[in-house]
Structure formats: structure tokens, C-alpha cells
Amino acid sequence: MSFDGPSLSLRILKAVLAIVIVSFLLSAAYISSLVVERQEALKQVSRYNTSWLASQAVSEFTRLEQRLSAYAVPDGGIDPGEVQLRFDILVNRAKLLNDGEFQDFVSRDPERQETVRLLREALAAAQPLVDRIEEPGNAMKALALLQPLETKVTALASAANHYGAQRVTEDQHELIRLHWLFSSLAAGLIVCGFILLGLLGWHNRLLTRAHHDLRFLAENLQRTSDELKKANKALGNAYAELQHQNGVLQIQEIELRTQNERFNAALNNMSHGLCMVDATGHIIVFNERFAQLFDLESSVRPGTTLNELIAYAEARGREGAAALRQICAEQQELIRERRQATFIQGQPGGRTIAVSHQPMSDGGWVATYEDITERRQAESQIAYMAHHDALTDLANRVLFREQMERALAQSGRSETQVAVLCLDLDRFKDVNDSLGHETGDALLKVVAHRLRSCVREEDVVARLGGDEFAVLQTSVHEPHDCAVLAMRIVEALGAPYDIDGQEIVIGTSVGIALAAEGNPTPDQLLKHADLALYRAKSVGRGTFRFFEPEMDAQLQARRMLEVDLRKALANGEFELFYQPQVDIRRKAITGYEALLRWRHPERGIVSPAEFIPVAEDIGLISPLGEWVVHEACREASGWPAPLKVAVNLSPVQFRNRNLVQCVKQALEESGLCPSRLELEITESVLLQDNDTTLATLHQLRKLGLRIAMDDFGTGYSSLSYLRSFPFDKIKIDQSFVQGLSSRADCLAIVQSIAGLGASLGMSTVAEGVETEDQLVQLRAAGCTEAQGYYFGRPRPARDLTHSLEDFGPVRAAE
Ligand SMILES: Nc1nc2c(ncn2[C@@H]2O[C@@H]3COP(=O)(O)O[C@H]4[C@@H](O)[C@H](n5cnc6c(=O)[nH]c(N)nc65)O[C@@H]4COP(=O)(O)O[C@H]3[C@H]2O)c(=O)[nH]1
Incomplete structure (x- = not known):
């Protein structure tokens, strides 16, 4: 929209208005001057009318003549004063004829001038006569002077009348003209008024339009302002967003920089060499390790190709570059086919490089290069270790199994058979425990050496774990071959050992399994040999046994026992029997040993000697x-105090951290005084992790209960265990009690144990007392308590009366 239109028209309108107003003012001024002029004219017409002056003068002239005539007549009745008055009036009138407009009227005509002059002269001449009017004749003389002028004065009056009439006519014309003029002016003014109105209307319209435009403009302005505000707000938001984006970008930049630094750090600290090449063969990046691996410059100019880099290095006699050239040659195919691959490059110097080639989407490729020489060596070392026993360098179970598989496969194609001989060392555990692991290890090494010397080159000797060894005997023609080898082994291993100046004697038993028939698997063969070993050990040490199928049946029976045992506790098949322990001197029951019984639904009562080892094996x-x-x-807790109860603890239970808590809970729940509970442990408990076991024993002791050492005398170094923990009681193994009558050494042992107990302040209980004779000897040896069938067999709790009489035989002993 243009703003020139209204402003221009407004200016024009203002100009027109100014012109109209000015013309209006001028017209008004002009009309007012005309009115003044007309008023003046009318005034003159009304007061100073020429014709009137002339007629007055004629009238006075006539009156004077009449007075003079009258005066001249005696007794005319005229007073001289009156003549004098008329004369003076005429003189004044005559004077007026020389003034103002009349003079103008007179001056237009010489005759009139002559008349006026004559009149003035006549009057002047008549003056003395009138002054002395009383004098006779003066009146006539004066009249004579005036009479000649009578015609002329009348003519002057007539001319004056005519002039007056003419002037009136002119004035009338003038008035008519003024009337028209005024009317025209009024009409003009009316027209101007209309024009003005029109202009005002137009102006108004212009103003309305301008107002409308203005409002439109204002609205537009408002809208634009709103839009501007919005735009401003949006701009603000955009600015904030920009700031935010900027912040994010800055963070990203920092992160990018950090990442870049990390990338560089990672790149240059990689154990692998890395090289990235673009589609045209130019190097994009490589790391320090890459340069180091191939003896290259650590930095290159951008745009260098890998071949140029290699050529440059080769020209300087760097050997590593030649290796890279070889690798690159292998990579060529991968580059061409844009294929990912990993390959290993062996090099003349014994170096091995593993290359992982990866094409990139832009046509280039990236590859990592790893010097795996050491790893290869380590791997072969690990592979060796994975198949060999670290201590003895013999084959381990894995390799032995592999060898068995191979041998079994071959034996199918040959006349000969394969046999597996399993053996373990008798009393090795005792050596290990008493002389230490180092001695044990040294002993195992010698055993391995002796074993190797017993077998042929093609046979395999393995250490399966601990003191377990196995021999894979190939080319067996008949079982006798195995027996010969087994005997050789028993003999070789049974010979004394000199370990660090210490003579050690151990023995071995051998179990033999022949892969004669049934096409056994390696595991089966090994299991058979193991079963045979078990049998060999059970019949006596230092011997060998061949596997027989019934051994497998025993294994099956054991499996069934395991299955039944697992269900027994939940089924409530266990119960406790109690065997009295008697104070030998007082001949009174001091307490009972709780002995576990399993009431098997089919087999009836099963001995704990049978199922407890199984329960230990299967974690039950x-x-x-x-x-x-x-x-x-x-x-x-239902027995009369101070009767005690002795409970057997298995060594396996000591591996359970909850043992102390369990005992504490049992005491709390039952309300039994802790001093009435006795826990029996065997030496084997102290063999395992001694410190932990001793700590557990002390914790148990702190509860206020008593600890007894069971089966004392059967172990390898029983005495040393007595030093390690202050037991409350020693239970002499029943083997000594039962040998009392037949073996002198048993009595000596019992006596010394009883003496030891007395000196250490421990009570001594003799187990397995069956006869009165035994009891007498035990009393004489100094034992404080006894337990055995002599006093009574173990019974269920419900059958206990706590009276020795009920158990019967003791009275007979007295
Ligand atoms: N020949 C003969 N034997 C006698 C005589 N007096 C008692 N016995 C038997 O000798 C064994 C003594 O128990 P032990 O040496 O602790 O030997 C126990 C003990 O080591 C273990 N045992 C029994 N109950 C438990 C138990 O609750 N927990 C644990 N861990 N082991 C238990 O089972 C072993 C065998 O227990 P049992 O068969 O009950 O056999 C008991 C008992 O019945 C006798 O005059 N002559």
C-alpha cells in the first residue's frame, strides 16, 4: 500500500481550504469596504447632498429676497434682525457651496463657478448694506444686488438637482452592482461551501480510508508484531536449541577428541600391528606396532602406498620389510576378491605372524598383524601341559585316554591285545602327611621314573591324580604278559626310596583290565582296572588282580546303594542305637555311644561301616x-543326668562350615547340657586342613562339650595328634583290645595309651570289650572306661534302662 495518495490529497485539501478561507476573507473584506463606501455615499446623499445644498442656498436666497423686499416696504412688518439672520444664513449656505463635494460639482462647470463667484461677490457687496439695513434704501440696494443672481442661482440649484439625481442613479447602479456582487459572492461562498463540504466529504472519505488503512496497517502491524514476537520466540528457541546443539557439539567434540586420543593410544598400544589402506592402495593409517613388526618407518607422507613403504624399507636393508612383502603377496588375492580371511604366515627366522584381513566398504582394507611366535610356543607348551602331569611329566588322564582310544582302535586290527594296569601307592598318604608334600612330590617323581623303566617304549605310563598311576600295555599276547609287568611294577615300586637322605618304603597294588573281549571303551577299561585294583588292595597289599565281571556287579550294587541312600533320610529309614560306656572302677554306665542304623526296606538293617563311606562319597x-x-x-535330654551321649563325626562333616552352628542348635533345641555331649572324631579328621579343623574343634569345645579321639592307635602318627588338641577322652581301638589275649604288643600298647591318657588328664575308653578277661586286663592296664558286647550290644533308645543289670554279662564278670 502507498502512503503518497492520502498525504498528497491531504496537502491538496489543505491548500484548497487555505485558498477558500483566504478568498472568503478577502471577499468579506472587500464587501465590507464596499459597504463602508456605500454607507459613506448614502451619508453624503442624505447629509451633504449637492442638490440639497443648492436648493437650500436657493431657498435661503429666495427668503432673503423676500425679507429684503418686505423690509423695503414700509411697515412691511419685517424686523431688521430677521433680515440680518436670513442674510447670515445665506452667507453660511454660500460658504458651503465652496466646500466638499459641492465645490467638486461647481468645479466641473465654469458657469457654475461664475455663479458661485457672483453670489459670493453679491453677498459681500450686500453685507454693509444689510448691516445698515435701517438705513433707507439699503434694503432696496441690497435687493438690487441680489436680484440679478436669482436666475443664475436657480440654474445652479437646478444643475445641482440634476447632479444629485445623477449621483443617486449612479449610486443605485452601484448598489445594484454591489447587490450582484454580494449575491455572486454569497453564491460563490455557497458554492465554496459546497465545494468545501465536498472536499470535507472527500477528505472525510480519505480520512476514513486512511483510518481504515491505518487500522489495517495497525492490525497488520499487530499481526506482524505478533508474528515477529512468535518469530522472535522461535528465534529464541532456535537460539537456545542452537546453544544446546552447540554445547552438545562441544561435548561431542571433546568426546571425539578424547576418543581420538584413546583411539590413538589404543592404536599405538595394541599388541597387534594394524594397517588400513584405501581403495587405491594408499596407506590411511598404521600403528607403531605395525612399523615395529616389519622394521618400517614409523611415519609416512600422506599418499604413500604400502608397496612404496616396503620398497623404501627394503632399500635400506631392513629385513622385516621382506616379511611384509610376503604377507602382502598373500593378501593380494583377498584384496582382489574383497574377502575377509585370517591366515598365519611362518617366516624363515622362526617367526610366525597371524594376519586378519578385513575388506572395508569403501574398497579399502584393514588388517591386523600379530606376532604369535611366543603364543604358538606357549600353546604347544599348554597343549603339552594339558596332556602331561606337571610333576612327573607322565601322560595325564586326558592323554592316557586318547592313547587308549588309539591303542584300542589299533588292537582291533592286530593279533595282540591292549591292557590297562591301574595302581596306587600304599601308605603314600601317610608319607605325604608326616614328611610333607615336598617329600611326597619327590617320591612321586621317583615312582614315575621307576614305572617308566618297567615298561616298553610303546607302552604309556600316566599319573591319573594323587598317587594313582596307570599303564597302557600294548602288544599283549596273553594275560601272563600283564601279570609279569604287574609283578615287575610291584617289585620296582616296593624297593626302598632314598628321598633327601630319608629312606622311605611304600608298596603298590595293581589292578589289570584286558581289552580281550566285549570291545570295551577306554572309560570302561579304566573302570575295570580300577575295580581290579580295589580287589587287589582288599585282598592284601603288594599284589595284583585281573578284572573279573563280578567286580562290575559289586559296582552295580554300590550304585543301587547310593540310590537307596539318597532316599533313606527323607523316608525316615535311619535310627540310632545306643551302646553303653561303662566306668570300669565304679561299674556304672557313664553314657552311650550313638551308632547309626539304616533300616533298609528290603535289606533290613545295613551296617554303618557299609553305608557311611558311601554317604561320605556322595555328599550325604x-x-x-x-x-x-x-x-x-x-x-x-530324656536320660537321667549325668549320662552322656557320644556321637561319631565324619571327617567330611568338618568341611562343612555349619558344623558348629548345627551342634549348637541341636543342644539349644534339645536343652541337653553341653557337658553331656561327647563328639568322637578319628585321626583322619586331623589329617585334613589342620588349622581349620583345629579351629572348628576349639569352637566346638567352647560350646562346653567334650571331644574324644576314636580308634586311637590305628593311625600313622597317633601320638602327634594328641599334642595338637587337648582331647577329653581317648578311645583305644578294638583291634588292640581283641588282641590282648593273643598278642603281647597289644597289651603293651593298651598300657602305654592308658598311661598316656592318665598323664595327660584324659580318660581312656577301651572299645570292643567282649570278654571278662579283656576287661580284667584293661582294668589292670589302667583304662578308665570300657565299651563292648561284654556290656551289651547297641540298642534302640526305647530299650535303654540305664542299668548295667539289664545288659547282664557285667555281673557275671565280677
Ligand atoms: N566286634 C565287636 N564290635 C563291637 C563291639 N562293641 C561294639 N562294637 C562295634 O564297634 C563299632 C564301634 O563304633 P566305631 O568304632 O565308632 O565305628 C563306627 C563308626 O565309625 C561308624 N559309625 C557308626 N555310627 C555312626 C554315625 O552316626 N556317624 C558316623 N560318622 N559314623 C558312624 O560306623 C562304625 C561301625 O559302627 P557299628 O557297625 O555300629 O559298629 C560299632 C559297634 O557296634 C564288640 O564287643 N565287638
């Missing part, structure tokens, strides 16, 4: 032992 001994402690405490 802990829950079972917990049940025993709870049950024994519960039963004993």
Missing part, C-alpha cells in the same frame, strides 16, 4: 550327620 554325610546330632541330643 552332612545332612545325615546333622540328623544324628539332633536325634542323639534329643534322646539324651
Whole structure:
């Protein structure tokens, strides 16, 4: 929209208005001057009318003549004063004829001038006559002077009348003209008024339009302002967003920089060499390790190709570059086919490089290069270790199994057979425990050496773990070959050892399994040999046994026992029997040993000697032992004090961290006084992790209960265990008690144990007392308590009366 239109028209309108107003003012001024002029004219017409002056003068002239005539007549009745008055009036009138407009009228005509002059002269001449009018004749003389002028004065008056009439006519014309003029002016003014109105209307319209435009403009302005505000706000938001983006970008930049630094750090600290090449063969980046691996410059000019880099290095006699050239040659195919691949490059110097080639989407490629020489060596070392026993350098179970597989496969195609001989060392555990692991290890090494010397080159000797060894005997023609080897081994290993100046004697038993028939697997063969070994050990040490199928049946029976045992606790098939322990001197029951019984649904009562080792093997001994402690405490809490209850603890239970808590809980729940509970442990408990076991024993002791050492005398170094923990009681193994009558050494042992107990302040209990004779000897040896069938067999709790009489035989002993 243009703003020139309204402003221009407004200016024009203002100019027109100014012109109209000015013309209006001028017209008004002009009309007012005309009106003044007309008023003046009218005034003159009304007061100073020429014709009137002339007629007055004629009238006075006539009156004077009449007075003079009258005066001249005696007794005319005229007063001289009156003549004098008329004369003076005429003189004044005559004077007026020389003034103003009349003079103008007179001056237009010489005759009139003559008349006026004559009149003035006549009057002047008549003056003395009138002054002395009383004098006779003066009146006539004066009249004579005036009379000649009578015609002329009348003519002057007539001319004056005519002039007056003419002037009136002119004035009328003038008035008519003024009337028209005024009317025209009024009409003009009216027209101007209309024009003005029109202009005002136009102006108004212009103003309305301008106002409308203005409002439109204002609205537009408002809208634009709103839009501007919005735009401003949007701009603000955009600015904030920009700031935010900027912040994000800055963070990203920092992160990018950090990442870049990390990337560089990672790149240059990689154990692998890395090289990235673009589609045209130019190097994009490589790391320090790459340069180091191939003896290259650590930095290159951008745009260098890998071949140029290699050529440059080769020209300087760098050997590593030649290796890279070889690798690059292998990579060529991968580059061409844009294929990912990993390959290993062996190099003349014994170096091995593993290359991982990866094409990139832009046509280039990236590859990593790793010097795996050491790893290869380590791998072969690991592979060796994975198949060999670190201590003896013999084959381990894995390699032995592989060799067995191979031998079994070959034996199918040959006349000969394969046999596996399993053996373990008798008393090795004792050596290890008493002389230390180092001695044990040294002994194992010598054993391995002796074993190797017993077999042929093609046979395999393996250490399967601990003191377990196995021999894979190939080319066996008949079982006798195996027997010969087994005997050789027993003999070789049974010979004394000199370990660090210490003579050690151990023995071995051998189990033999021949892969004669049935196409056994390596595991089966090994299991058979193991079963045969078990049998060999059970019949006596230092011998060998061949596997027989019934051994497998025993294994099956054991499996079934395991299955039944697992269900027994939940089925409530266990119960406790109690065997009295008697104070030899007082001949009174001091307490009972709780002995576990399994009431098997089919087999009836099963001995703990049979199922406890199985329960220990399959991890059932802990829950079972917990049940025993709870049950024994519960039963004993119903007995009269101070009767005690002795509970057997398996070594396996000591590996359970909850043992102390379990015993504590059993005591709390039953309310049994801790001093009435006795825990029996065997030496084997102290063989395992001694410190932990001793700590557990002390914790148990702190609860206020008593600890007894069971089966004392059967172990390798029983005496040393007595030093390690202050036991409350020693239980002499029943083998010594039962040998009392037949072996002199048994009595000596019993006596010394009893003496030891007395000196250490421990009570001594002799187990397995069956006869009165034994009891007498035990009393004489100084034992304080006894336990055995002599006093009574173990019974269920419900059958206990706590009276020795009920058990019967003791009275007979007295
Ligand atoms: N020949 C003969 N034997 C006698 C005589 N007096 C008692 N016995 C038997 O000798 C064994 C003594 O128990 P032990 O040496 O602790 O030997 C126990 C003990 O080591 C273990 N045992 C029994 N109950 C438990 C138990 O609750 N927990 C654990 N861990 N082991 C238990 O089972 C072994 C065998 O227990 P049992 O068969 O009950 O056999 C018991 C008992 O019945 C006798 O005059 N002559």
C-alpha cells in the first residue's frame, strides 16, 4: 500500500481550504469596504447632498429676497434682525457651496463657478448694506444686488438637482452592482461551501480510508508484531536449541577428541600391528606396532602406498620389510576378491605372524598383524601341559585316554591285545602327611621314573591324580604278559626310596583290565582296572588282580546303594542305637555311644561301616550327620543326668562350615547340657586342613562339650595328634583290645595309651570289650572306661534302662 495518495490529497485539501478561507476573507473584506463606501455615499446623499445644498442656498436666497423686499416696504412688518439672520444664513449656505463635494460639482462647470463667484461677490457687496439695513434704501440696494443672481442661482440649484439625481442613479447602479456582487459572492461562498463540504466529504472519505488503512496497517502491524514476537520466540528457541546443539557439539567434540586420543593410544598400544589402506592402495593409517613388526618407518607422507613403504624399507636393508612383502603377496588375492580371511604366515627366522584381513566398504582394507611366535610356543607348551602331569611329566588322564582310544582302535586290527594296569601307592598318604608334600612330590617323581623303566617304549605310563598311576600295555599276547609287568611294577615300586637322605618304603597294588573281549571303551577299561585294583588292595597289599565281571556287579550294587541312600533320610529309614560306656572302677554306665542304623526296606538293617563311606562319597554325610546330632541330643535330654551321649563325626562333616552352628542348635533345641555331649572324631579328621579343623574343634569345645579321639592307635602318627588338641577322652581301638589275649604288643600298647591318657588328664575308653578277661586286663592296664558286647550290644533308645543289670554279662564278670 502507498502512503503518497492520502498525504498528497491531504496537502491538496489543505491548500484548497487555505485558498477558500483566504478568498472568503478577502471577499468579506472587500464587501465590507464596499459597504463602508456605500454607507459613506448614502451619508453624503442624505447629509451633504449637492442638490440639497443648492436648493437650500436657493431657498435661503429666495427668503432673503423676500425679507429684503418686505423690509423695503414700509411697515412691511419685517424686523431688521430677521433680515440680518436670513442674510447670515445665506452667507453660511454660500460658504458651503465652496466646500466638499459641492465645490467638486461647481468645479466641473465654469458657469457654475461664475455663479458661485457672483453670489459670493453679491453677498459681500450686500453685507454693509444689510448691516445698515435701517438705513433707507439699503434694503432696496441690497435687493438690487441680489436680484440679478436669482436666475443664475436657480440654474445652479437646478444643475445641482440634476447632479444629485445623477449621483443617486449612479449610486443605485452601484448598489445594484454591489447587490450582484454580494449575491455572486454569497453564491460563490455557497458554492465554496459546497465545494468545501465536498472536499470535507472527500477528505472525510480519505480520512476514513486512511483510518481504515491505518487500522489495517495497525492490525497488520499487530499481526506482524505478533508474528515477529512468535518469530522472535522461535528465534529464541532456535537460539537456545542452537546453544544446546552447540554445547552438545562441544561435548561431542571433546568426546571425539578424547576418543581420538584413546583411539590413538589404543592404536599405538595394541599388541597387534594394524594397517588400513584405501581403495587405491594408499596407506590411511598404521600403528607403531605395525612399523615395529616389519622394521618400517614409523611415519609416512600422506599418499604413500604400502608397496612404496616396503620398497623404501627394503632399500635400506631392513629385513622385516621382506616379511611384509610376503604377507602382502598373500593378501593380494583377498584384496582382489574383497574377502575377509585370517591366515598365519611362518617366516624363515622362526617367526610366525597371524594376519586378519578385513575388506572395508569403501574398497579399502584393514588388517591386523600379530606376532604369535611366543603364543604358538606357549600353546604347544599348554597343549603339552594339558596332556602331561606337571610333576612327573607322565601322560595325564586326558592323554592316557586318547592313547587308549588309539591303542584300542589299533588292537582291533592286530593279533595282540591292549591292557590297562591301574595302581596306587600304599601308605603314600601317610608319607605325604608326616614328611610333607615336598617329600611326597619327590617320591612321586621317583615312582614315575621307576614305572617308566618297567615298561616298553610303546607302552604309556600316566599319573591319573594323587598317587594313582596307570599303564597302557600294548602288544599283549596273553594275560601272563600283564601279570609279569604287574609283578615287575610291584617289585620296582616296593624297593626302598632314598628321598633327601630319608629312606622311605611304600608298596603298590595293581589292578589289570584286558581289552580281550566285549570291545570295551577306554572309560570302561579304566573302570575295570580300577575295580581290579580295589580287589587287589582288599585282598592284601603288594599284589595284583585281573578284572573279573563280578567286580562290575559289586559296582552295580554300590550304585543301587547310593540310590537307596539318597532316599533313606527323607523316608525316615535311619535310627540310632545306643551302646553303653561303662566306668570300669565304679561299674556304672557313664553314657552311650550313638551308632547309626539304616533300616533298609528290603535289606533290613545295613551296617554303618557299609553305608557311611558311601554317604561320605556322595555328599550325604552332612545332612545325615546333622540328623544324628539332633536325634542323639534329643534322646539324651530324656536320660537321667549325668549320662552322656557320644556321637561319631565324619571327617567330611568338618568341611562343612555349619558344623558348629548345627551342634549348637541341636543342644539349644534339645536343652541337653553341653557337658553331656561327647563328639568322637578319628585321626583322619586331623589329617585334613589342620588349622581349620583345629579351629572348628576349639569352637566346638567352647560350646562346653567334650571331644574324644576314636580308634586311637590305628593311625600313622597317633601320638602327634594328641599334642595338637587337648582331647577329653581317648578311645583305644578294638583291634588292640581283641588282641590282648593273643598278642603281647597289644597289651603293651593298651598300657602305654592308658598311661598316656592318665598323664595327660584324659580318660581312656577301651572299645570292643567282649570278654571278662579283656576287661580284667584293661582294668589292670589302667583304662578308665570300657565299651563292648561284654556290656551289651547297641540298642534302640526305647530299650535303654540305664542299668548295667539289664545288659547282664557285667555281673557275671565280677
Ligand atoms: N566286634 C565287636 N564290635 C563291637 C563291639 N562293641 C561294639 N562294637 C562295634 O564297634 C563299632 C564301634 O563304633 P566305631 O568304632 O565308632 O565305628 C563306627 C563308626 O565309625 C561308624 N559309625 C557308626 N555310627 C555312626 C554315625 O552316626 N556317624 C558316623 N560318622 N559314623 C558312624 O560306623 C562304625 C561301625 O559302627 P557299628 O557297625 O555300629 O559298629 C560299632 C559297634 O557296634 C564288640 O564287643 N565287638
